[in-house]
Amino acid sequence: METYTWYQQLIKPSWAPPSLVFGPVWTVLYVGIFISFGAVFMMAGQRKIAWIVALPFALNLLFNVAFTPLQFGLRSNLLASVDILLILITLIWAMIVIWPHAHWISYAQIPYLLWVSFATCLQLTITYLNFR
DSSP, rough: HHHHHHHHHSSTTTOOOOGGGHHHHHHHHHHHHHHHHHHHHHHHHSSOOHHHHHHHHHHHHHHHHHIIIIIIIIIOHHHHHHHHHHHHHHHHHHHHHHHTTHHHHHHHHHHHHHHHHHHHHHHHHHHHHTOO
């Protein structure tokens, strides 16, 4: 409850969606991430692609998992901003490196890319508005 109260008290832009939107959006995105990232790791495991191609996918998962502890555990908007930028960068990198091997995986990342782009703008704005 403390974390919820802390987040609710942050200054947010008028265009910030209500908190209840995030859960359903991420649930849908995680299904696509599970399928497409799983395909990448299977391809790497079967040596259909080099492991270096799977690297940005692995890093993206790492940064994605780190976001909640950084934002809500440490209550650090600044670290969460750095992290979400890394999520965005590794996602774009992943889409580029997988393209020659499996176009569908890049296409499957488009909803994730759109949401992470929006979330990055939101997080950077929240960080700016609450910077002390």
